[in-house]
Amino acid sequence: MLIVMKPDATQSEIERVSQIIKDLGYRPHPMAGSTRTAIGITGNDGSLDSAHFVSLSGVAEAIRVTKPYKLVTRELKPERSMIAVGDSFIGGSELALIAGPCAVETYDQVFETAEAVAATGAKFFRGGAYKPRTSPYAFQGTGEEGLRILSEVRSQFGLNIVTEAMDERGVDLVEEYGDCIQIGARNMQNFSLLKYVGKSNKPVLLKRGISATMEEFLLAAEYIMNEGNYNVILCERGIRTFGTHARNTLDLSVVPAVKATSHLPIIIDPSHGTGKNYMVGPMAKAGVAVGADGLLIEVHPNPREALCDGAQALLPEQFRLLSTELHALRSSLKPEPTAVSV
Amino acid sequence: MLIVMKPDATQSEIERVSQIIKDLGYRPHPMAGSTRTAIGITGNDGSLDSAHFVSLSGVAEAIRVTKPYKLVTRELKPERSMIAVGDSFIGGSELALIAGPCAVETYDQVFETAEAVAATGAKFFRGGAYKPRTSPYAFQGTGEEGLRILSEVRSQFGLNIVTEAMDERGVDLVEEYGDCIQIGARNMQNFSLLKYVGKSNKPVLLKRGISATMEEFLLAAEYIMNEGNYNVILCERGIRTFGTHARNTLDLSVVPAVKATSHLPIIIDPSHGTGKNYMVGPMAKAGVAVGADGLLIEVHPNPREALCDGAQALLPEQFRLLSTELHALRSSLKPEPTAVSV
Amino acid sequence: MLIVMKPDATQSEIERVSQIIKDLGYRPHPMAGSTRTAIGITGNDGSLDSAHFVSLSGVAEAIRVTKPYKLVTRELKPERSMIAVGDSFIGGSELALIAGPCAVETYDQVFETAEAVAATGAKFFRGGAYKPRTSPYAFQGTGEEGLRILSEVRSQFGLNIVTEAMDERGVDLVEEYGDCIQIGARNMQNFSLLKYVGKSNKPVLLKRGISATMEEFLLAAEYIMNEGNYNVILCERGIRTFGTHARNTLDLSVVPAVKATSHLPIIIDPSHGTGKNYMVGPMAKAGVAVGADGLLIEVHPNPREALCDGAQALLPEQFRLLSTELHALRSSLKPEPTAVSV
């Protein structure tokens, strides 16, 4: 059930409704929109009786939720959400570019890349200190030492740090050193981890699993939001198909589909989505054209010697040129409908 | 094997090399580029001895072909091809828009649509007179009567007609009434039909099968070209995956992949590729941004009453607005490398 | 609509109902079962009025068909069908083994294989004279000369010949030389060809397309039956997935699914279904255990020199040993419910 408050409902009316929901043993999720606040309810086993709510002061209506989601949905919040990541936002009118190396390798590699990324005006830097690798014998990341390097990147260049956590200890460390917790594709249905980051006060960048349906993807976000963390950024990074010309098949149609259903921002990762650097530019442009809120692009000063995924990384100079093209493309497109900050 | 002629090779030198290839029992495929002509050789069982050719007058070099393709490939023709369809071209600097209803239903339905399409400045009209339907009990098309209507559209509006043939009789009729023979996704590996259209003097729009790899797709084009018809336009129309939010998964990454390998033009069909009209606009823009040479878009004056695929059709007015956006988007992108007419 | 006749309905009552259906402009498909005959009706655009039929002499009831199929379905014929192929049957209590080389190459190769196959007691021999190959430069088959060799195999060894047709000319030739027309996976939705074999008096072995759903598969059979040829044998030969350990993913679960829906026999092709000869034995046994009516197994006297698909062929001696195991396995399983000849 979803309680829509009147446009002029006061904060204390909203709080009173929330308290009544709690008193019934459920969990209220107030979500402020541009014209009104709505309150999602979770924790109920069956359907609720709207009679509890409709006569309360400030309540406009009580709506039964028909889709499997309650909190990601535009029924709860019609406007698109802007998510704060450090001192910037993802999901607003500005295209968010998140760039950096697949893996944090050395101080020099990271700083050289970060300097180039910062020079383009990008606000977000990404690099992995903990790497989920198919083989236990592949490079597993530099761990906390890598996080420290990322933290210095923030101090020096003012870039907001996005980095992956693979388990609870990792989440705690990313909270300490970074600005946004990435949950990788392989952990999209690691429900224990989703619940754990749902209790974090840092935003979460949630990557779609390689064979996740859109419904499973949104329900993974719902797991996080149900714990109280509403700051979720979705990321399409390619699905697994029979195709072989690219490493994965980047499913751009999920962007309009998500936007029709959910208020959460969605970005595209053309680097993992194709696995080939010559495809990154064309697919990044396609991502902007289809309406994505941002892009996650891998940049490495020396892709041939990268310890992870070098074949898909752009050189800093390639990224600089592409960045200019992408911002110009975004500006040339019709403006998106207004988005509102969570 | 591939014989590259010198930039200043004369026509008679080219013909002489071709004759020698024929005398050896093989088939020469001379392909003119902007700076030189190359001659592909097919019909040989094993590898050829370059000694036959390298000392001939006008020959620059003889190159062994290492990929499975011989004629679609940029090794044979480095510049991108422009294919004439009626009085216009697909594959050049101008974005080709091909629009029309999924199925030719009635004279009025087709003419109302064609008038709207022509008014946008589009050069190509598409409608199916023969419909490949999953069920034998579904509407199978209006047949030759439908082709006659399409032929009148050309007379009246000057639109070039693209329409599907499902068998040899259909090819003969499309040759008579239309300008471009569409081979549908389900027939992409109907090799007898591919060979038959390979002998046609009309260009062929070849749709990718729903589970075809890029290599299979290009080899299907190779079947057509091997018979002497070099006028092939490739069309990505979505592949079959586990996804359910769209009817198919439009694989835009095949555009840069094809362009890296082949000189043939490639267009995108966002209508069949998504099956949902609200996705057609975003995915059409993504198709332009990724570098497609054109788009195939379904337009119907009354989608709810369409006999076939109404859920994916745009209204004429929606198409008009989208058309303007698409041309503006194309203009804003950096120019493509020069393409040359076959 | 489906007209179920009374158990004691006479042949003339059945014919009278059929005539009335024809007089209404539709097509009757009488299908005899063990206890009663039912008559499927096709050719109607909308739903029919049962009042036309229920009061006719011999009619038990008129049933609306709710599924997309009318003729393949167990609603029309509850018992499983046995299909005559030459002088033997596929679909009865006996396991049907169809063996032979992927391609007919030479007289000696075929005869050596046929002698070994016949010695095992197998009733069916398969070899391709027309080969659908991904590349136009691959071996395309020996054509009519190959069919003549197959015809001699029948004369000499009494084996019934199953062989592929890729187009109408091929169908005509297979009708002349063979006993069963194979429609390959790539042509499963070549609807013109399906309609053509629907008019043949030879049984059709219809292979499932590599990305066909069960519904599409059954509707392809429906295309054939709708033209009056009810002798269709379904064949699962592997679907295309992301997997790489086998050439295709053999989908054995389609066997119980088909048997729950359709009366048509279904066989398994573990050779194309896996592409690896060491998997053929285990998957063939799995095919018997899951309830398939037969198996199509490739046998070649010298797989390393095979012109097509040698990696999946068994040696004659391997086939002999496997054949014994498969028949023993079939005997050890509980008997199938009674099947009745069409």
Added chain:
Amino acid sequence: MLIVMKPDATQSEIERVSQIIKDLGYRPHPMAGSTRTAIGITGNDGSLDSAHFVSLSGVAEAIRVTKPYKLVTRELKPERSMIAVGDSFIGGSELALIAGPCAVETYDQVFETAEAVAATGAKFFRGGAYKPRTSPYAFQGTGEEGLRILSEVRSQFGLNIVTEAMDERGVDLVEEYGDCIQIGARNMQNFSLLKYVGKSNKPVLLKRGISATMEEFLLAAEYIMNEGNYNVILCERGIRTFGTHARNTLDLSVVPAVKATSHLPIIIDPSHGTGKNYMVGPMAKAGVAVGADGLLIEVHPNPREALCDGAQALLPEQFRLLSTELHALRSSLKPEPTAVSV
């Protein structure tokens, strides 16, 4: 690298080689086979110099490992492994049947099922106390209370308990209450969890991810073994494809593929693999016929009221009848090559 010891190598020779490996900073994995012991080496970044080992007493040869796996592979241990689970084994000559409800719901539901399972002679009972559910609003399992009920099942019926852990706390509890830790399909690449169970002294039943290649599947097992826990049982439970007639596509060909590569036992889960109870019997038989070491089958006394996956559960009586058929089928097949206990 892999050190093969001589057949008559003594335990102290094996230990000495292991110690030298440790002294070099690497990790030795001695694996005893029927005729000889081999020692896998992990922890090295590049390739090792065989000169360190070949002259040591008891060493037969030092072999470079060419595949991506080192410990799951038959190069290390040619014989198939038997894994002890409680007081029984999986992987030997006897077919292992693991049965029980998808979720532990109530004491009565579990005991009624367990009594029926025990009566068939099955040695293993499975039920989930922690349930990975797509939606946060679906039943999440009874948790530790459920584990206590399972523990009582062991006491009362002597069944060995297999149950899922979704995180480290879950692993600790399953170690306390159960006999075998199940890692579900969604966690197959939760590498932190794999490393954690790699340090457990309980065997691990590892389910294949719904879109995992065989190589990824085996490398997930390698993650566990690399930590020192060699007791891994693989489980195929269906992959995600475009198909819709079953919930997943059970990929039986992975059984011969795994057996050609690895010494680990592999079982089949026809319940999750099909999602439909009428398919469980046929696919279970196919699983036995293809050579699986065991089956995981869901049984529920009242499937319609099951809190999870009722549509795929068998009734106790159905399981009893199937169990008899499966054991008879296994006996009728040719014996497997000898397997040896780890």
